[in-house]
Amino acid sequence: MWSFPLLPENASTLAGEVDALFYFLVGISIFFSLLIIGGLIFSAVRYREGSKATREGAKDDYLPVELLWSGIPFLIAIGIFTWAAKVFVDMRVPPKNAMEVYVVGKQWMWKIQHPQGNKEINELHVPVGKPVKLIMTSQDVIHSFYVPAFRIKQDVLPGRYSTQWFEATKTGEYHLFCAEYCGTSHSAMIGKVVVLEQDEYEEWLANRASDVKMLGSGEQLFKQFGCQTCHRQVSGQRGPSLEGLFGKQVRLANGETVTADLDYIRESILNPSTKLVAGYQHLMPTYRNQLNPDQINELVEYVRSLRGEDPSATGR
Ligand code: CUA
Numbered sequence: 356m357w358s359f360p361l362l363p364e365n366a367s368t369l370a371g372e373v374d375a376l377f378y379f380l381v382g383i384s385i386f387f388s389l390l391i392i393g394g395l396i397f398s399a400v401r402y403r404e405g406s407k408a409t410r411e412g413a414k415d416d417y418l419p420v421e422l423l424w425s426g427i428p429f430l431i432a433i434g435i436f437t438w439a440a441k442v443f444v445d446m447r448v449p450p451k452n453a454m455e456v457y458v459v460g461k462q463w464m465w466k467i468q469h470p471q472g473n474k475e476i477n478e479l480h481v482p483v484g485k486p487v488k489l490i491m492t493s494q495d496v497i498h499s500f501y502v503p504a505f506r507i508k509q510d511v512l513p514g515r516y517s518t519q520w521f522e523a524t525k526t527g528e529y530h531l532f533c534a535e536y537c538g539t540s541h542s543a544m545i546g547k548v549v550v551l552e553q554d555e556y557e558e559w560l561a562n563r564a565s566d567v568k569m570l571g572s573g574e575q576l577f578k579q580f581g582c583q584t585c586h587r588q589v590s591g592q593r594g595p596s597l598e599g600l601f602g603k604q605v606r607l608a609n610g611e612t613v614t615a616d617l618d619y620i621r622e623s624i625l626n627p628s629t630k631l632v633a634g635y636q637h638l639m640p641t642y643r644n645q646l647n648p649d650q651i652n653e654l655v656e657y658v659r660s661l662r663g664e665d666p667s668a669t670g671r
Contacts, residue, residue: 366529367505368522372442383431449520453486459648460498460511463540465531468649471560472568477546479531482556486522490617494648499535502548508534516617523550573657576650580642594639595632601659606633620655
């Protein structure tokens with residue numbers, strides 16, 4: 356339909372929704388611009404100085420028109436808001452069955468880690484037609500994960516996780532950019548998303564598979580740092596059990612309640628005293644300087660996997 360590419364390639368399930376809204380906004384802007392400019396030119400010509408056009412019957416106010424030009428834009432604006440809110444929610448809420456990939460932004464590269472252990476830099480391999488959820492954090496400053504063909508852009512922040520999801524609709528390679536100025540080589544912080552057929556993807560996974568899966572590395576770190584000394588299967592005196600912790604409500608020493616999500620687990624590894632669990636003393640040291648972001652992700656992934664009686668559940 357368009358020989359002039361107004362937008363980047365459309366390669367995700369979200370792209371159509373975003374484009375439709377975008378085209379509507381552009382269309383309605385053009386419509387009202389033409390209406391207003393047209394009226395302006397018409398009046399300027401017709402009522403120019405010396406014109407014989409009649410000026411009789413001019414009104415200072417006319418209620419029906421005033422109601423109309425307030426009411427119609429109001430309805431249009433509310434309509435746009437409702438529509439855009441729906442698109443926003445669709446973009447923010449990943450499907451339950453989404454596969455997960457960890458992303459770490461750092462000056463100036465994208466580090467990707469698949470749960471199977473595969474690591475890649477400035478490349479992200481995914482299967483076509485499958486929702487993918489990115490769990491992202493930064494090692495230094497704010498970056499932004501931007502794939503125009505998927506119509507996704509999400510800030511990647513130090514000290515917390517942000518998430519983004521997409522489902523690619525066709526195979527191919529798509530540009531990946533950093534869309535937040537992050538220093539000297541910001542413009543070089545680019546890469547590509549490679550969308551493969553399911554079987555090709557599985558082959559890629561198998562060929563590039565690491566000896567140790569993310570969970571395995573996490574478990575190794577858990578032992579290496581002696582976490583199980585205090586966090587045993589059953590809550591002891593020194594620390595609470597982590598079995599089945601993920602997603603639960605946790606009562607804190609200060610009386611507040613928090614949900615044990617990714618950010619909570621991460622924070623508790625780095626700043627254990629910030630959200631002390633009720634009934635426990637502040638014994639745990641910080642692991643801030645002993646773990647790199649990849650290792651933190653691996654540990655978080657491991658703690659998350661300790662689901663007690665139901666190891667297959669993936670709800671979050
Ligand atoms: Cu990272 Cu700009």
